[in-house]
Amino acid sequence: MQPVLKIDNLSVQLPKGADRQHALEYVSFEVHPGEILCLVGESGSGKSVTGLSVMGLLPKGQLTPVSGQILLQDENLLEASDERLRDLRCTGMSMIFQEPMTALNPVMRCGDQIDEVLRTHIRLAPKERTQRILRIMEEVRLPEPKRLINTYPHQLSGGQRQRIMIAMALVLEPVLLIADEPTTALDVTTQASILQLIRDIQRDHQTGVLFITHDFGVVAEIADRVAVMQWGKVVEFGEAKQVLSNPQHAYTRMLIGSVPSMTPSQRERDASAQVVLNTSGLSKTYSERAFFRSTRTVHAVQKVDLEVRRGETLGIVGESGSGKTTVARCIARLTDPSSGEIFLDGKEIGRLRTGQLRPYRRRIQIIFQDPYRSLNPRRVVGDSIIEGATNYGLPRDKALERARSLMELVQLDPNVLDRFPHQFSGGQRQRICIARALTMEPEVLIADEAVSALDVSVQAQVLKLLDDVRKHFNLALLFITHDLRVAAQICDTMAVMSQSKVVEYGLTRDVFTNPQHEYTQSLLNAAPGKGWDFGAFLAP
Amino acid sequence: MEHFKVRRSGTLAKRSQRTMLGFLVRRILATIPVLAMVALFVFFMLRLTPGDPAAILAGDNGEPHQIEAIREALGLNEPILTQLTIWLGNILQGDLGESFFFNKKVTELIAMRVDATLSLAIVTLIITLAVAIPLGVLAAYRHGSWVDRLVMGFSVLGFSVPIFVLGYFLIFIFSVKLNWFPVQGFKSISDGFWPFLHHLILPSLTLSVIYIALIARMTRASVIEVLNEDYIRTAYAKGLSNMVVLMRHALHNAAVPIVTITGIGVALLIGGVVVTESVYNIPGLGRLTVDAVLGRDYPTIQALILVFSCVYVVINLLIDLSYTLLDPRIRY
Numbered sequence: 001m002q003p004v005l006k007i008d009n010l011s012v013q014l015p016k017g018a019d020r021q022h023a024l025e026y027v028s029f030e031v032h033p034g035e036i037l038c039l040v041g042e043s044g045s046g047k048s049v050t051g052l053s054v055m056g057l058l059p060k061g062q063l064t065p066v067s068g069q070i071l072l073q074d075e076n077l078l079e080a081s082d083e084r085l086r087d088l089r090c091t092g093m094s095m096i097f098q099e100p101m102t103a104l105n106p107v108m109r110c111g112d113q114i115d116e117v118l119r120t121h122i123r124l125a126p127k128e129r130t131q132r133i134l135r136i137m138e139e140v141r142l143p144e145p146k147r148l149i150n151t152y153p154h155q156l157s158g159g160q161r162q163r164i165m166i167a168m169a170l171v172l173e174p175v176l177l178i179a180d181e182p183t184t185a186l187d188v189t190t191q192a193s194i195l196q197l198i199r200d201i202q203r204d205h206q207t208g209v210l211f212i213t214h215d216f217g218v219v220a221e222i223a224d225r226v227a228v229m230q231w232g233k234v235v236e237f238g239e240a241k242q243v244l245s246n247p248q249h250a251y252t253r254m255l256i257g258s259v260p261s262m263t264p265s266q267r268e269r270d271a272s273a274q275v276v277l278n279t280s281g282l283s284k285t286y287s288e289r290a291f292f293r294s295t296r297t298v299h300a301v302q303k304v305d306l307e308v309r310r311g312e313t314l315g316i317v318g319e320s321g322s323g324k325t326t327v328a329r330c331i332a333r334l335t336d337p338s339s340g341e342i343f344l345d346g347k348e349i350g351r352l353r354t355g356q357l358r359p360y361r362r363r364i365q366i367i368f369q370d371p372y373r374s375l376n377p378r379r380v381v382g383d384s385i386i387e388g389a390t391n392y393g394l395p396r397d398k399a400l401e402r403a404r405s406l407m408e409l410v411q412l413d414p415n416v417l418d419r420f421p422h423q424f425s426g427g428q429r430q431r432i433c434i435a436r437a438l439t440m441e442p443e444v445l446i447a448d449e450a451v452s453a454l455d456v457s458v459q460a461q462v463l464k465l466l467d468d469v470r471k472h473f474n475l476a477l478l479f480i481t482h483d484l485r486v487a488a489q490i491c492d493t494m495a496v497m498s499q500s501k502v503v504e505y506g507l508t509r510d511v512f513t514n515p516q517h518e519y520t521q522s523l524l525n526a527a528p529g530k531g532w533d534f535g536a537f538l539a540p
Numbered sequence: 541m542e543h544f545k546v547r548r549s550g551t552l553a554k555r556s557q558r559t560m561l562g563f564l565v566r567r568i569l570a571t572i573p574v575l576a577m578v579a580l581f582v583f584f585m586l587r588l589t590p591g592d593p594a595a596i597l598a599g600d601n602g603e604p605h606q607i608e609a610i611r612e613a614l615g616l617n618e619p620i621l622t623q624l625t626i627w628l629g630n631i632l633q634g635d636l637g638e639s640f641f642f643n644k645k646v647t648e649l650i651a652m653r654v655d656a657t658l659s660l661a662i663v664t665l666i667i668t669l670a671v672a673i674p675l676g677v678l679a680a681y682r683h684g685s686w687v688d689r690l691v692m693g694f695s696v697l698g699f700s701v702p703i704f705v706l707g708y709f710l711i712f713i714f715s716v717k718l719n720w721f722p723v724q725g726f727k728s729i730s731d732g733f734w735p736f737l738h739h740l741i742l743p744s745l746t747l748s749v750i751y752i753a754l755i756a757r758m759t760r761a762s763v764i765e766v767l768n769e770d771y772i773r774t775a776y777a778k779g780l781s782n783m784v785v786l787m788r789h790a791l792h793n794a795a796v797p798i799v800t801i802t803g804i805g806v807a808l809l810i811g812g813v814v815v816t817e818s819v820y821n822i823p824g825l826g827r828l829t830v831d832a833v834l835g836r837d838y839p840t841i842q843a844l845i846l847v848f849s850c851v852y853v854v855i856n857l858l859i860d861l862s863y864t865l866l867d868p869r870i871r872y
Contacts (some may be wrong), residue, residue: 055777057776057777085779086780086781087779088779089776089777089778089779090778090779091779094777095777097770097773097774097777099770102769102771103770103771103773103774104771104774105771105774105775105789105792105793106771106793106867106868106869107792107793107866107867107868107869108789108792116778117778117779120778120780120784121779152868152869154868154869165774168774168778
């Protein structure tokens with residue numbers, strides 16, 4: 001069978017001054033009709049560059065293909081004119097992207113965005129075009145296509161927007177679909193349905209799919225074959241089952257071994273330890289008042305009762321919009337709760353005013369999701385780390401001393417305190433954020449999706465660090481995540497949140513092995529690659 | 541288990557209509573205190589500034605008793621609060637008063653002059669937008685190239701040259717040397733379109749340079765930002781040409797700041813009009829303002845400033861309303 005896409009010895013040059021010479025080095029693989037090839041790797045491995053090279057969308061002047069060929073059904077795309085490439089986009093090859101929130105034009109109706117593809121590439125009467133749009137919208141299982149055709153992207157959910165993207169990409173039935181992390185930004189249940197959709201459509205139309213992902217769970221769900229990339233090279237290539245169960249290359253073994261297991265880890269827990277933090281009936285309501293219209297209210301958090309003991313990790317798990325971050329923000333008093341109580345060591349702090357709250361602020365610290373945006377880019381990291389402690393009266397030299405010892409604790413060189421955040425990698429920045437939180441000598445540490453933005457191998461290290469820190473300082477850790485695998489490994493107890501309420505709360509072991517609530521069950525069912533126990537092949 | 545959270549478009553449209561009407565009503569009500577403040581401020585400022593309209597009217601050889609008589613006739617001897625009450629009472633009846641100088645109703649005076657200023661403003665605006673937006677988009681598309689640097693260089697120049705210098709320079713080149721355009725004057729559109737345009741081109745060009753500089757800069761910055769967005773990459777991935785991506789996708793998304801700055805520009809145009817009309821001897825509101833101020837013609841100054849502030853308010857309202865057309869995410 002002739003492949004739809006054949007990449008042969010492709011090399012792409014990086015601009016001068018980059019950390020390596022080539023973004024891609026001698027990359028070769030084939031995608032056959034009706035096949036899903038997963039391109040797996042961590043950030044910077046060159047997997048997106050591969051996709052963009054095929055589409056001819058590499059940023060001009062920065063990334064230049066220097067050797068090899070890309071054959072789309074025997075036509076070398078590297079030699080094609082700009083005009084020919086434009087003609088081929090969406091007709092021969094299509095691409096969908098990671099962020100459905102930003103990948104659609106916000107000021108254009110969804111129907112018009114699909115229509116634009118038709119108008120650009122084929123001649124059809126307006127009526128037939130509308131028919132065709134409605135048909136493809138139905139095929140990607142969008143509800144009520146006739147109404148959705150007139151909506152703007154911001155009126156749709158993330159999953160619906162990704163379906164619009166897929167409809168746009170597939171309306172002209174290209175032979176090749178490149179999907180660049182299309183489900184990474186989506187909730188796990190939405191992700192499951194989008195993966196199902198891609199698989200169904202691809203099977204029905206015999207489309208070849210190049211599926212780019214960093215998530216081995218997704219690979220296990222969807223891939224026929226796998227190419228593993230590291231630093232611009234394909235280091236391992238083979239049948240999906242083969243690669244997942246018996247990886248040959250050391251890098252692949254490390255990557256797969258870093259995927260947290262869905263089986264909860266055995267954790268020792270002192271159930272008699274003192275309760276450091278508990279909430280009772282914690283609720284947060286946002287309301288928007290205005291003249292000439294009725295008040296709108298949104299219940300972000302409703303009647304949440306939680307309890308964390310010293311040295312214990314409580315996980316709050318839920319999808320986006322479930323209210324988990326609002327709970328954390330209320331507990332840290334970054335947002336004022338609307339009702340209910342928060343007790344820190346038995347002292348109610350939910351209603352304290354700013355001045356009275358001050359001594360308690362120090363005792364609850366928070367680490368945020370995005371290490372790229374949670375450090376002030378114009379201050380050296382040392383200043384960011386000690387700012388809190390000096391604010392509470394610690395002399396600067398003492399604070400710096402503490403910062404240095406904490407840097408060692410988070411396994412960073414204490415001599416880099418005078419550098420700026422952009423000089424560090426994502427994982428290093430998150431370590432700096434942890435050190436920053438710890439300088440305050442807190443009793444409660446809140447980690448709000450603190451490992452979600454990190455590559456899987458780095459994620460494993462930071463998770464271990466967080467757990468070590470918890471043990472070392474006997475901290476109560478409040479761990480907020482959407483990732484069940486991570487929760488299974490780090491949490492002693494967990495609360496599952498859905499639509500602003502805690503629907504299930506118990507020991508992690510019990511929640512995973514015997515979920516009671518329907519929502520928890522659906523969440524566990526939707527987890528990609530749930531049948532695989534990735535760490536299993538590794539020698540202990 | 542996807543949560544479909546699309547609102548019914550029917551109710552959505554209805555609700556947005558209702559809130560839109562509410563917004564309009566609120567905004568129009570809010571202009572009343574603004575205009576009242578302006579009126580009071582202008583009234584008192586004028587009376588606090590040195591200079592006596594009666595003395596100016598009487599001329600250099602005016603005798604004290606003549607001046608006194610003029611004061612009496614103009615009502616300037618009344619207590620200041622009485623003057624204020626009379627003036628405000630007249631405004632509420634739609635009467636802006638009578639000019640000290642021209643012996644005409646101020647409303648008539650403004651009606652006679654508004655034609656020229658409006659023509660100048662509109663032609664200026666057309667030239668500005670026709671030049672500035674393509675220039676800005678081009679500079680953004682060729683970001684960092686010599687085209688971009690050229691546009692930015694021109695923009696700095698446009699900001700720095702004073703209007704009157706540029707005006708006389710253009711007159712010298714195009715009217716005196718080349719003899720392409722008349723040196724000064726204004727022809728109403730009722731005298732024929734070509735004479736009208738022929739007289740307006742130089743003044744409009746003079747006035748538009750600073751706005752071209754401003755709006756081209758804004759367009760460039762705004763489009764550069766939008767070009768980095770994910771949906772631009774999507775647009776290219778659809779196989780659209782550069783032109784379509786720039787004009788349909790990028791420019792539309794960059795429109796809100798461009799419209800804002802254009803609106804502010806139009807409001808500021810009033811200041812520019814004063815100088816330009818003097819340079820080119822155009823009988824418009826700008827010249828009228830200068831004459832009225834020099835003659836301490838209180839009723840005319842007061843009326844002009846009220847009219848100008850009304851224009852400001854209306855333009856601001858229009859800008860706010862245009863947002864909802866440009867960006868469906870903005871609702872009032």
